[in-house]
Amino acid sequence: MTATVGQQAQAAARANDVWKVYGSGEAQVIALRGVSAEFERGRFTAIMGPSGSGKSTLMHCLAGLDSVTRGTVSIGETTVTGLGDAGLTKLRRDKVGFIFQQFNLLPTLTAKENILLPLSIAGRKPDPAWYDTVIETVGLKDRLDHRPAQLSGGQQQRVACARALVSRPEVIFADEPTGNLDSRSGAEVLNFLRNSVREHGQTIVMVTHDPTAAAYADRVVFLADGEIVSELIEPTAETVLDTMKKLDTPAEVGN
C-alpha cells in the first residue's frame, strides 16, 4: 500500500516513493519500502508504528539527517534529496527544528542560552515579540537563568521545544518527545505542542509509539514493515490503540 495523503493546503514536508536500504547481501535490511506522504502546513501529524516499523528512519530521511536510497524528499520548496553538506546545514538552520527524546540541551548553557542557540549559530537576532510569546507559552519565564541540571525533565523538554520554535522553522520534527517524561509532564509538553500548531500555525511531525501522545495530533500515519499501512484523522487514544492492535495481529500470526 502506498500513499494515503491529506490533499489540503500546501505540504510542509513531502516524501515521494522513498526507499531506505541498509547493508547489502544477506545483511540487507529494508527500512522503508516506497513510502510517499505529505505533511500539511499548520498541522500536527504523528507517525506511529511498532518498533522496527521504520518510523524513526522516515523521520530522519524527511529531516535530511539520513540519505534515502531511492525517491525524493522535500521540505517546503526545497528538495532535500541530493543536497550537499552546505545545503543541508542551511536547511537545518532555516527550515527545520528538532525535539529529541533525551532533550539534548547543552549542560553548560542556561535555559535562555539554549533556546537562543540555533539563532546564535545562524548569526540571527531573535524577533523579540515572538521570543516573548514562546517563553510565555512554555511557561519558563522564571527559569531562564537555570542550567539544565537544575530543571526537571518536563521543564528541560519545554526548553527544547522553545529552542525548536524560536527560529520559526517550516517544520519541527519531534522524536518521541515524551518518551523520557512522566505522564503529567508529557501531557504538558504535548498540550504545548498542540497549542503552538493551533495558535501559531506551526507544522509539527512527531514520531511516537504512545497512543495517548498520538491522540494529541490532528492526524496519525501508521507504519509497519517500512510501509504506510493506515491513517487516522482527528484521532483519539482509543482509535489509535485499536488501529495499533490490528496492525500487531498479522505480525503475531506471522510469527
Added chain:
Amino acid sequence: MFRATLKSLLARKVRLILSGLAVVLGVMFVSGAFVLTDTLGRSFDSVFADGFSEIDVNVAAKPKVQVNEMEGEQTVAPLPAALVDRVKQVPGAASATGVVNADGARVIGSNGKVVTSFGPPQLGENWTGESELLKLREGRAPQAEDEIVINKALATAAKVQVGQKVGVLTAFESKKRDFTLVGVFGYSGDRDSIGGVNEVFFTTPVAQRLMLGEPDVFSSITVQAAGGVSDEKLRDDVARTLGADFEVKTGEQVAADASASLKEGLSFFNKILLGFAAVALLVGTFLILNTFSIIVAQRTRELALMRAIGASGRQIIGSVVLEAIAVGLIASVLGLAAGIGVGALLAFLFGKLAGGLTLAGIGVPAAAVIGSFAVGLVITVVAALLPALRASRIPPIAAMQDVATPDRPLTKITVAGSLVTGVGAVLLFLGLSGNAGGQTLSTILGGVLFAFIGVALLTPLISRPVVSLLGAIFSWSVPGQLGRLNSGRNPRRTAITAAALMVGIALVTGVTVILDSAKGSISALAQDTIKAELVIAGQQGGPRPPTFDPGVLDQAKALPGVRLVDGEYGDMGRIDGEGTWVAASSDIASLRQIFGAKPTAGDIDRLGPTQMLASSDTATSRGWSVGSTVNVQLTRGEARTYTISGIYESSQLTNPVTLPVTAAKDFAIPQPIQGFIQLDPGTRVSDVQPQVEALLADSPEVSVADRDAFIKQQTSSLDGLLTMIQILLALAIVIAVLGIINTLALSVLERTRELGLLRAIGLRRSQTMGMITVEAVVISVFGALLGVVVGTGLGAAVVEALKDEGITDLILPWGQMGVFLGLAAIIGVVAAVLPAVRAARINVLGAIAHD
C-alpha cells in the same frame, strides 16, 4: 556560538588542565631560555662596563690567532714596553700605563688543590695602584719579587690570609712557586670580585716574566685622556700615531667587544635549550592531540546536536579551534610566567657557580614573550586541528541515537605512517651520508622528526599485537585481564599516548647508543694504540686545560725502569691563514713509538727546529707533501715558515700537525698538557707510579694514572654530557607521563557506567585500581619499548654514518634499556594512581544511572 564554546571550555577545565600543562612546560622551557640568556647577557654587559670604566682608551696588539668563545680565552701577543712612552707623547693623553693581564694565574689553596673557576678567567696582572674601582681591603701593595695581592673572593675560596705563603702556578710556570700574600683587595660597592674573575697581582717585572714569558712587555696600555679631550678623539690620535698594527679602542668599545664574544657563547647555549624545548613541545603536541580527540569523542552527541540545529561543519571546526586557542593562550601566559621564574633561578645558580657574578635585574626580553605566545598558540592549534576536522564530520543524526563510533580501519593511517616513516628514513640517509648539500644538521633533524611522526602513525597497527602480548603478563588475574583488554580497546588513543613517551625515550636511547659507541670506540683505539703504562694528565674544570712543569718530563726520563717519555702541548694556530689545531711533542721519537705512528711519507722520527709533521688526512686536504713549506702563526711571536718533513697515518688520536717543542713557547698555553711514560719491559707500574707522583708534587693540577684510568678519565667528559642530555630530556618524559594520566583519567570518566557495573557485580575497590594500573603499565611499557627500539635504530644509523670518523664499534646499552623499561613500568604505576583512586571511588548506583 562563541559563548557556547567558551562555556563548554570552562565546564571542562579539569580535562584541559593536563593538556594545558604540557604546553605550559614546553613554553616554560622556551621563555626560561630567553630570560636566562638575556639576564646573563646584561649581567656581563654591566660587569665589563664596570671593569673597563676607568679606561679611556686601550691599546693592544692585534690578535694573531682569532679564537672564538667555544675554543677558549683569546690570548693576545704582548706589546713592547717602549710603546708606553710613545703613547704618552700623543697630545691629549694625560697618562699611559702598561698593563699585564693574562689568563693562567692559578692559586693553590690551603688544601693543596688549585682553586678552579668554572668559566671566568684566572688573571695574573701587574700592580698599578689603587683606583676608584679597586681598593685594598687589607695589607699593602706588592713591592718585592715574591709578593702578591689577590682579590677577596679568591682569598676566601683559597682560605688564605695576608702574611701567609701561597703557592701560585702561572702561565709560563706550571711548577708551584711560593709567594707571600701581602694584601687582599676588593671592588667598589663591596664586591669581592668582578664577574667571578680570580685575580693575582704581582710586581710588574714578575708579572711580565711569569704571565707573558719575557721581560719588558705588556698585554695592553691604558690611556687616560687629558681634561677636555674626548675618548674618541684620543683613540683616533693614538691610532694614527701607532699605525695599523695595533687595536686602539675606547674603554666602552673594549667592554662591548668583550661582552659580545661572551654573548656569542650564550646564544649557542640558548639554541641548545630551545632544541630541548622543541622536543618537549613535540611530546606536548601528541598529548594535546590526544586530549582534544578524546574530548571530541565525548562530546559527539553535543556536537551532533549543534549540527542538527544548524551549525555548519566550519562552525564546529571553529569552535574546537577556538577552544584550542583559549587553552594555548592561557598555557602560554602561565608558561611565560613559569619560564621567567625558572630563568631567574637558573641565572642565580649560574651566578653562584661562576663565583659571584652580580646579576642584572631579571628582564623579560621581547623574544621570550613573542616566542612563548607563538609557540604555545601554534602548537595547541596545530594539535587540535585533526580532532577538529573529525568533529566536523560527526553526522547530525548522532544526536538522535547512540551511534556506536565504528572501529575505523587502520589502513589509511598505516599507509600514511609508512609514507612519513619512509620520508624520514630518506632524509636521515641523505643527512647522515653527507648528501644533504650543506643542510646536514637540518636534514638529520627533519629526518628524526618525520621518523617520530611516522612511527607514531604506525603505532596503532603495532599496538594491537604488542599490547596484547605485554598484557598477557598480567592476564592471570581478572583485573589484569580486564586492564589488558582496556588498553587494547582504542588502539589510536593507546598509540598516541605511548608515542608521546616514545619520543623522549627514543632520544635518550639514541644519544646513549651514540655516546657509548663513541666512548667504546675511542677507548678500544686508545687501548690498542697508546703504548704507555703511565699517563700524566689532569681533569679539566674550566676553559683552560691543566698543565704541569716540563721539567718533570726530564726527571721522569731519568727514573729507573722508564724507557720513553713524551710531553704533549697544543694550541690553535693559523697555518697558511687557516685556523688549525697544532701540537708539539717534547720527544718526537718517543711519541712515534708510544703511539705506534706509521709514516706514510718522509721521516717522522726526528724534527728539526723549522720542520713540521702532518697527519695524512690533513696533508691530503691541504695539498701538502714532504718538502712543502707552510706559514705558521702561533698565538705569540712572529709567523714562521716550516717545511713538512714527514707525514704520519691519521687515526682518531693523531693531531693534524706536530711542531717541534721549541715552538711551544709561543702557544697560548706554553706548558705541557699531557705526558706519556713507557716503562722498560718487566718493570712494575706500581714501582714507578709513586716516584712520578712525587715529581708532580709541585704541579697540583695533574696526577699520574695508569693507562686504563687515563682512558676512563678522558672519556668521562662524555658521561657528563650524557647526564646533562638525560636531565634535559627528562622533561619530555614528564610531559609524556602527564599524557598517560590524562588518557587514563578521561578513559575512567568515559567508562563510569561500565566501572559501576563491574563494581555492582562484585569487583573490589583494590581490583578496580589494579585494573586501571595494569592498563597504565601496559601503555607506558609499550611506549618505552617503542622508544628503545626506535632510539636504537636512530643511534645505530648515526654510528654507522660516523664510521669514517672513527666510531667503529656499535655498543648497545642493554643495561640502560632495561632501566628504561623498568622505569616505564614505574611511570605507569605512578600515572595510574589518581585515575585509579577516582575509579575506585565511583558511586555504584550513581554510575549505573549515569547517562
